[in-house]
Amino acid sequence: MTESLPRRMTKRWETFWFQDVPPDLFALLRIVFGALGLVSVLELTPVSMLWAIDGIAPVPGSGLGVRSFLLDHGLGALSGWAYFLGSVAVFSSMTLGFMTRFAVWACFIANAFLQSWNHLPLSGANQVLTCVLFCLVWADCSGGPSVDTWLRERRGVQTDSTAQPIWPLRLLRFQVCLIYFNSGISKFVYPVWRDGAAVHYAINLNIFHRFPWSLPPSLDWTTTIGTYVTLFWEITFPVMMLNRFTRRFALLLGIALHVGMWSSLELGPFSFFMIASYLSFLDPVKFCERYSLRARALLKSTPPISLTSINS
Amino acid sequence: MSRNRLALSALLAWHVFALALSDIPFPGIDPLPAVALSRHVTDDPIAARVAPVLDGVSEQLAPSLGSVLNVARPVRRIVDVYVGTLRLGQRWGMFGNPPVVDQYVKVRYYVGSSPIPGVPPRITWTATELVLPAHREDRIRALQSFLDSSRDKALAIALDDFNVKLAAYVDREGRLPRKLPDDLAPIGRYFGRRFARTYLKSNERLIRAEVWYGEVPNPVRGVALDPSVLEARLNVLRSYYGGPVRGPALSFGTLVYGSSEQEADIKWKLAYFEDL
Numbered sequence: 001m002t003e004s005l006p007r008r009m010t011k012r013w014e015t016f017w018f019q020d021v022p023p024d025l026f027a028l029l030r031i032v033f034g035a036l037g038l039v040s041v042l043e044l045t046p047v048s049m050l051w052a053i054d055g056i057a058p059v060p061g062s063g064l065g066v067r068s069f070l071l072d073h074g075l076g077a078l079s080g081w082a083y084f085l086g087s088v089a090v091f092s093s094m095t096l097g098f099m100t101r102f103a104v105w106a107c108f109i110a111n112a113f114l115q116s117w118n119h120l121p122l123s124g125a126n127q128v129l130t131c132v133l134f135c136l137v138w139a140d141c142s143g144g145p146s147v148d149t150w151l152r153e154r155r156g157v158q159t160d161s162t163a164q165p166i167w168p169l170r171l172l173r174f175q176v177c178l179i180y181f182n183s184g185i186s187k188f189v190y191p192v193w194r195d196g197a198a199v200h201y202a203i204n205l206n207i208f209h210r211f212p213w214s215l216p217p218s219l220d221w222t223t224t225i226g227t228y229v230t231l232f233w234e235i236t237f238p239v240m241m242l243n244r245f246t247r248r249f250a251l252l253l254g255i256a257l258h259v260g261m262w263s264s265l266e267l268g269p270f271s272f273f274m275i276a277s278y279l280s281f282l283d284p285v286k287f288c289e290r291y292s293l294r295a296r297a298l299l300k301s302t303p304p305i306s307l308t309s310i311n312s
Numbered sequence: 313m314s315r316n317r318l319a320l321s322a323l324l325a326w327h328v329f330a331l332a333l334s335d336i337p338f339p340g341i342d343p344l345p346a347v348a349l350s351r352h353v354t355d356d357p358i359a360a361r362v363a364p365v366l367d368g369v370s371e372q373l374a375p376s377l378g379s380v381l382n383v384a385r386p387v388r389r390i391v392d393v394y395v396g397t398l399r400l401g402q403r404w405g406m407f408g409n410p411p412v413v414d415q416y417v418k419v420r421y422y423v424g425s426s427p428i429p430g431v432p433p434r435i436t437w438t439a440t441e442l443v444l445p446a447h448r449e450d451r452i453r454a455l456q457s458f459l460d461s462s463r464d465k466a467l468a469i470a471l472d473d474f475n476v477k478l479a480a481y482v483d484r485e486g487r488l489p490r491k492l493p494d495d496l497a498p499i500g501r502y503f504g505r506r507f508a509r510t511y512l513k514s515n516e517r518l519i520r521a522e523v524w525y526g527e528v529p530n531p532v533r534g535v536a537l538d539p540s541v542l543e544a545r546l547n548v549l550r551s552y553y554g555g556p557v558r559g560p561a562l563s564f565g566t567l568v569y570g571s572s573e574q575e576a577d578i579k580w581k582l583a584y585f586e587d588l
Contacts, residue, residue: 010313013313013321014313014317017320017321017324018317018320043458043459043461043462044462045459045462049463049466049502050462050463050466054498054501054502055498055502056463056466056467056470056498056499056502057498058473058495058498059494059495059497059498112398112399113399115399118466119469120465120466120467120469120470120498121462121463121465121466121469122465123461123462123465124404124406127401127403127404130399130400131400134398134400167320167324171324171327171328174328174331175331178331178332178335179404180404181335182335182336182337182403182404182405183404183405183406183408185335185336185337186337186403186404186405186408187405187407187408188366188370189337189370189408190408190409191367192409192410192412193408194362194363194366194367194370195359195363196356196358196359196362196363196533197356197359197532197533198407198410200533201410201411201412201530202407202410204414204530204531205410205411205414205415205530206414206415206416206445206449207414207415207444207445207464207468209453210452210453210457211452211453212449212450212451212452214537216536217533217534217535217536220356220533220534221356221357221358223533224356224358224359224533225358228358228362266447266453266457266458266461267461268458268461268462268465270406
């Protein structure tokens with residue numbers, strides 16, 4: 001007898017959000033975003049300029065008054081250093097997988113609060129990192145290689161990480177789709193993107209351009225194509241994620257566009273963050289099978305997982 | 313489905329819905345431009361074909377989307393609170409409306425000294441320092457520029473914040489009050505402190521710091537910049553690359569917001585000043 005429609009839908013929902021997957025991809029995301037977070041913290045230097053309350057930061061006086069209080073008590077520079085060093089410590093801890101649960105939460109809080117502390121030097125990279133960390137805090141990212149795993153092994157504790165529900169990874173994929181869709185829509189409302197001139201102006205901006213010379217007018221058609229390809233790719237990115245072939249195409253085009261942006265514009269770590277976020281679209285089972293030394297043992301201990309359901 | 317999963321499902325559904333709704337730019341809530349047609353499309357054969365199609369889509373969609381969004385408006389406000397609390401605000405408009413000008417910021421320092429303690433110091437010399445962009449424009453940007461990009465970003469955002477607030481400070485006749493938004497104050501204060509620490513003698517002190525904003529329009533697509541104009545600008549910029557440029561004992565006199573000066577094709581405007 002066939003199952004009723006609501007039952008099938010419930011089952012599909014459960015599979016979509018709660019299917020158990022190997023934890024290795026979460027560990028990889030932890031390492032990559034921990035390292036990138038560390039780079040982005042170190043990029044915000046000198047500390048006296050970008051972390052100290054009396055540096056290039058909004059004049060205190062709004063919000064909860066924490067910054068005003070610290071400045072009034074002569075702690076403007078000290079608190080900036082404490083925040084900076086604390087951020088370096090927690091991102092290092094996250095990368096190494098030491099006290100992982102705490103570290104990932106601490107990284108999320110430190111990074112999110114930075115918006116209130118000093119939003120001036122923050123780029124889209126900071127926003128991407130906050131969104132990624134929000135997804136990772138719900139998963140156990142302590143899988144190897146990590147200090148936590150090494151310590152567990154030393155203590156003789158069973159080190160095979162348990163399977164994880166897939167929903168934090170789903171949220172992360174959804175978040176990446178939203179980033180591009182929102183970016184595409186925000187661009188579409190401006191005439192400069194519809195008339196194909198946006199990339200021409202962007203690569204000529206003196207604050208961002210990497211090379212001290214501009215493109216000759218005879219090659220400006222390339223910037224027009226670049227404008228329209230970017231617009232099309234960003235708006236259709238979520239739709240392209242629904243099919244295996246278009247997904248591969250969209251991700252490869254994304255890597256090409258981000259590398260192109262990185263080579264022509266100085267955008268800080270933004271391009272690296274976006275390319276790293278594509279790791280979330282890897283199949284966690286295939287990743288485990290191919291790259292994890294513990295794959296065989298883990299797959300034996302967990303029921304087989306339908307790849308089509310994971311990638312749907 | 314277990315109770316835990318049911319509760320988590322509700323949370324996930326709400327979260328996804330909230331993120332998606334906060335993702336859509338709302339007229340009246342998000343800064344959106346009025347629907348406008350593309351410009352300069354005839355100078356590029358590709359744009360001449362594509363832009364009218366995209367303009368057509370934009371014109372068709374805007375009214376119908378507007379009425380749909382009006383229905384969702386109350387929910388959007390709740391969603392904003394949720395998303396804002398989690399710091400997951402979805403604003404990804406990078407280069408949405410890229411500036412069509414090159415931007416510069418310089419800080420001018422007025423140094424005074426007083427021979428007799430207690431007597432107000434008089435201006436003995438001035439210096440001007442280019443602070444935006446942090447890198448040299450006549451060289452390829454590499455690793456140092458990666459580190460400097462945060463400083464450039466901070467200054468550019470401070471300028472944006474200042475300009476947004478400035479509009480609210482202007483009265484109906486377009487005049488500015490004496491007090492200006494304080495968004496550029498950190499630039500004058502930080503670089504002023506750094507300058508004083510490095511260059512001032514014990515009997516000297518910083519009397520005033522001025523933040524000047526300069527811009528140069530970038531050529532439109534298909535038009536090359538005259539090399540002699542570019543060279544003249546680079547010569548001006550090169551004079552600043554060695555650090556603060558010492559000047560005579562200028563009096564700032566009646567310099568107020570909007571006072572202007574020009575170097576090559578860079579038009580400078582006094583954006584902020586602070587008597588220290």
